[in-house]
Amino acid sequence: MAARMRALTGRTAFLASVGLAYLLVLAPLIAVFWVSFFRNKIIAFPPQGYTLAWFANAWSLDDFRNGFVLSVEIGIVATIGSLLIGVPAALALARHDFRGREAISAALMSPLIVPGIVAGTAVYMFYIEIETWTDVQLAATLPGLCLAHVVLALPWTVRLVTASLVGVNRLVEEAAMTLGAGPALTLWRVTLPMIRPAIVAGGLFSFVVSFVDLEKSLFLVGPGRTTLPIAIINYLEWSIDPTIAAVATIQILIISAALLLTDRFVKLSRAF
Amino acid sequence: MAKIALTNLEKRFGSFVAVESLSLDIADGEFLALLGPSGCGKTTILRMISGLTDATGGRIHFGARDVTDLPPYARNIGLVFQGYALFPHMTVAQNVAFGLEMRALDRGEIGRRVQSALETVQLTGLAGRLPRQLSGGQQQRVALARAIVIRPDALLLDEPLSALDAKLRQELRQEIRRLQRSLGITTICVTHDQEEALSLASRLVVMHQGRIEQIGTPSDLYESPASRFVAEFIGKSNFLDGHVGAPDEFVTKSGFLFRFQRRSAAVGSRAPTSVGFRPEKIEMGRGRNAALANHVEGKVDAITYLGATTEYEVRLPSLERLTVHAADSSADPIAIGDNVTLSWSSEATFVV
Ligand SMILES: Nc1ncnc2c1ncn2[C@@H]1O[C@H](COP(=O)(O)OP(=O)(O)OP(=O)(O)O)[C@@H](O)[C@H]1O
Ligand SMILES: [Mg+2]
Numbered sequence: 001m002a003a004r005m006r007a008l009t010g011r012t013a014f015l016a017s018v019g020l021a022y023l024l025v026l027a028p029l030i031a032v033f034w035v036s037f038f039r040n041k042i043i044a045f046p047p048q049g050y051t052l053a054w055f056a057n058a059w060s061l062d063d064f065r066n067g068f069v070l071s072v073e074i075g076i077v078a079t080i081g082s083l084l085i086g087v088p089a090a091l092a093l094a095r096h097d098f099r100g101r102e103a104i105s106a107a108l109m110s111p112l113i114v115p116g117i118v119a120g121t122a123v124y125m126f127y128i129e130i131e132t133w134t135d136v137q138l139a140a141t142l143p144g145l146c147l148a149h150v151v152l153a154l155p156w157t158v159r160l161v162t163a164s165l166v167g168v169n170r171l172v173e174e175a176a177m178t179l180g181a182g183p184a185l186t187l188w189r190v191t192l193p194m195i196r197p198a199i200v201a202g203g204l205f206s207f208v209v210s211f212v213d214l215e216k217s218l219f220l221v222g223p224g225r226t227t228l229p230i231a232i233i234n235y236l237e238w239s240i241d242p243t244i245a246a247v248a249t250i251q252i253l254i255i256s257a258a259l260l261l262t263d264r265f266v267k268l269s270r271a272f
Numbered sequence: 273m274a275k276i277a278l279t280n281l282e283k284r285f286g287s288f289v290a291v292e293s294l295s296l297d298i299a300d301g302e303f304l305a306l307l308g309p310s311g312c313g314k315t316t317i318l319r320m321i322s323g324l325t326d327a328t329g330g331r332i333h334f335g336a337r338d339v340t341d342l343p344p345y346a347r348n349i350g351l352v353f354q355g356y357a358l359f360p361h362m363t364v365a366q367n368v369a370f371g372l373e374m375r376a377l378d379r380g381e382i383g384r385r386v387q388s389a390l391e392t393v394q395l396t397g398l399a400g401r402l403p404r405q406l407s408g409g410q411q412q413r414v415a416l417a418r419a420i421v422i423r424p425d426a427l428l429l430d431e432p433l434s435a436l437d438a439k440l441r442q443e444l445r446q447e448i449r450r451l452q453r454s455l456g457i458t459t460i461c462v463t464h465d466q467e468e469a470l471s472l473a474s475r476l477v478v479m480h481q482g483r484i485e486q487i488g489t490p491s492d493l494y495e496s497p498a499s500r501f502v503a504e505f506i507g508k509s510n511f512l513d514g515h516v517g518a519p520d521e522f523v524t525k526s527g528f529l530f531r532f533q534r535r536s537a538a539v540g541s542r543a544p545t546s547v548g549f550r551p552e553k554i555e556m557g558r559g560r561n562a563a564l565a566n567h568v569e570g571k572v573d574a575i576t577y578l579g580a581t582t583e584y585e586v587r588l589p590s591l592e593r594l595t596v597h598a599a600d601s602s603a604d605p606i607a608i609g610d611n612v613t614l615s616w617s618s619e620a621t622f623v624v
Contacts, residue, residue: 171357174324177344178351179422180374189370193361 029252036245043240054246064247067231071211074149074227078210079203081150086157086206087199091191093158094165108158111151116215123148124219140222148216153206160205164198165191197265204262208255274335274425275300276321276458282329283316283482290316292482293330298426300335301456303449305469308479308505314462315354318428321460322351334425345374350419350427350457354434356411358403364414365390365399371422389421392451409440416448420455427452429461433468445472466506470494478502494550496534500624503548510554510594511546511624522547522623526590531565534622544623552597553620556584556606561615570594572610586614 039049058064092098093105111119127139138144168191176186192199214229221230228251235244276298283291291313298304306314319325321332323344332340339347359367368389372382390396393413403411412432419427432448433441449472452459463469469476470490478485478493478501485505486498497503500511514524522530522544530547549566560567573593574585577600584596584606596614606612 169355169357171353171355172359174344175351175353175357175418176359176370177324178322178347178349179371179418180345180348181370182343182345185374190359196361 032245032248032252035242036249038242038245041241043242043245054242055250058243058246058250061235061243063226063231063234064228064243067226067228068250070225071228074146075207075210077146078149078153079206081146082153082157082206083199083203085150086154086202087161087192089154090158090161090165091187094162109155112155112159116213119152120148120216120219123151123216127220139220142222142225145217145220145222145225148220149210149213152213152216153209156205156209157199157202160198160202161195164195168194201262201265204258204265208258208262211258212251212255274337274458275333276426276460277333278317278321278330279333280330281317281320281327281332283313283320283325284328290482291320294482294484295330296477296484296487298458298460301458302475303452303459303461303473305473305476306460306462306479307464307466307469307476308485309464312479313482314464314479315430318351318430318460318462321426322349322428323347324351348422348425350422350424352412352415352419352427352429352432354430354432356403356415358411358414358418360403363400363402364395364406367403367414368417368421371418375422385421389417392420393417393447408435409444412436412444413447416451420451420457425458427457427459429459431462431464434463434465441468448472470506476506478505480505496622497548497624500546500548503622503624508551508595508597509548510551511548512592513546516544516623520618522621524590524592526588526592528568528590530621531618532621532623533618547621547623549616549621551583551595552581553616554594554596554598555615556586556596556598556612557615558604558612560613564615565618566621567613567615568594569611569613572606572608572612575606575608584612586612 034047035043036054037050037052038047039051039053040047089104089108093101093108114122124139127144131137131139138147172194173186173190176190177183181189212229213227214233217227217230218233221227226234228247232244232247232251235247278294278296281291281294281296282289294317306317308314316325320327323339323342323346327340330340331338334347359370362370365386368386369382372385377385386399387396390399393416395410395413395417398406398410403414406414412435416432429448433444436444445468448461461469461472463472474489475487476490476493477487480501486493486502488496488498493502493506497506497509503509503511512524512526512528512530514522514526514528517523517529520531520533522532524530524547532547535544555561555564568588570586570588572584573587576583578597580599581597582600584598586594586596588594594614
């Protein structure tokens with residue numbers, strides 16, 4: 001009897017804590033989503049009615065529209081860049097034992113560990129340093145910003161693709177070789193198709209990481225250029241109304257879509 | 273199709289010698305079985321022949337062609353891996369077509385040859401399936417079709433049937449044999465199933481710790497094993513220790529005298545130390561069979577029913593034990609504890 005009581009309270013406590021965790025995670029998202037449809041300008045409960053006007057308003061503001069477009073553009077560049085560098089890097093790291101392999105691996109993973117604000121400062125100082133040495137300006141330029149985002153996204157691609165390569169049966173590649181495929185054809189016809197889910201996931205994840213980045217971009221955007229997260233911060237400095245909730249809702253929807261799509265290719269829980 | 277010649281082939285992994293100075297000729301169209309215990313270097317040999325592993329010494333020729341330094345994709349061999357290693361993202365037909373595409377044949381020709389290869393292995397209905405939608409036996413057939421469709425100079429099979437159940441094994445064994453004969457393709461098949469080796473191959477190579485222990489026809493190996501290792505590896509054998517007395521007479525430590533006619537090659541000039549005879553060559557009865565040269569008396573210790581035959585453990589007065597395989601005689605069944613006489617011929621007796 002006592003044991004059953006203990007089991008019951010244990011179970012209740014477990015369910016309660018799970019419920020609380022979900023509430024903590026989801027409540028702000030739900031609140032933002034809800035508020036974005038409020039008719040009243042002052043955010044107050046209960047709402048006086050519902051409208052889609054704030055979405056239209058957000059799109060009509062240059063800062064948000066341009067920020068959104070720029071964030072998408074940079075996200076695409078970051079995705080392509082991180083795939084072009086990350087996939088070959090993962091192949092080299094997973095398949096070849098060479099001097100400095102550990103060091104390169106650690107370097108590729110470091111953006112996961114270093115706080116964004118620190119990395120932002122570091123990249124900024126590095127760009128300035130480059131400029132003094134070579135006269136090539138990177139800080140406050142679009143190429144500089146894109147480059148930083150590629151670096152930001154790279155660890156995810158490397159990590160996902162490396163994990164997937166470890167699971168590839170080497171004998172399958174060897175079978176291709178005995179059937180007459182040289183190294184390049186084996187890579188193209190056999191290895192890459194086998195790790196395609198991880199490549200797709202790496203690309204989508206790269207986009208998300210770039211799309212939500214605030215800290216690094218803060219240091220590196222040039223004058224007159226804003227990304228969506230920066231536009232949100234700027235707007236919040238002057239006003240709080242449902243416009244910001246509408247923007248956040250759009251952002252959340254895009255990220256969720258990308259993550260759900262990613263998860264269809266690779267179980268994200270396996271990559272961490 | 274070509275003759276394969278291995279000359280002083282060697283593979284070292286660091287200081288460990290996996291294959292030691294191995295020389296072997298496989299005739300054009302021959303079916304050779306390579307067998308031996310786990311870790312004796314069988315896979316390593318196939319990998320060297322196919323070019324997936326570099327030999328650390330020796331040469332490999334396909335016919336007149338020295339292929340030792342060629343990469344695997346320039347050798348034209350068909351390899352069936354232990355785990356099949358099918359391309360998981362390609363259909364059955366695409367798997368089989370792969371090697372032909374690498375040879376840049378035209379589409380029509382590829383289609384025809386894939387179709388005929390699938391017919392050969394009886395898989396025509398499954399052309400559109402992915403490997404994961406196939407049973408083990410079907411995957412094995414795809415691997416086989418993929419290997420033969422390129423008309424390789426040699427077909428290398430690495431324990432092709434080890435993952436299958438006994439009945440399917442039997443079936444596919446026949447299929448491989450038929451296929452190999454009709455194509456006349458030089459084949460090396462690795463196995464550690466001796467029954468498989470005996471039923472498939474025209475010649476057997478028994479390996480032990482990276483070296484060839486004996487090469488010969490199945491009956492050579494069975495009737496005149498070159499060493500105690502071979503005798504124990506191929507079938508079952510009784511062994512008693514002792515020394516040779518007269519030229520055709522062996523004296524065991526326990527004092528029995530046995531006549532023998534076969535002396536194993538591995539003995540060379542060294543004095544043989546054991547006498548051997550197969551369990552099924554022994555006649556067991558209440559009295560001795562005077563027509564046979566060797567006799568010994570003992571008491572039945574254990575009886576195991578094996579289906580076609582029955583296995584008897586017979587304890588000799590010297591406490592040595594012999595194994596006898598005999599058909600169970602229902603007229604006068606022998607029971608545990610019975611005294612019996614064992615008789616066998618001098619032809620069935622070898623010293624090693
Ligand atoms: N890459 C390698 N590095 C070091 N040793 C190896 C390597 N590959 C094989 N070996 C060793 O070489 C020996 C022969 O291996 P091989 O795979 O040829 O054995 P096998 O006869 O095929 O055995 P099995 O019947 O278990 O498949 C083994 O002792 C193995 O440990
Ligand atoms: Mg093996």
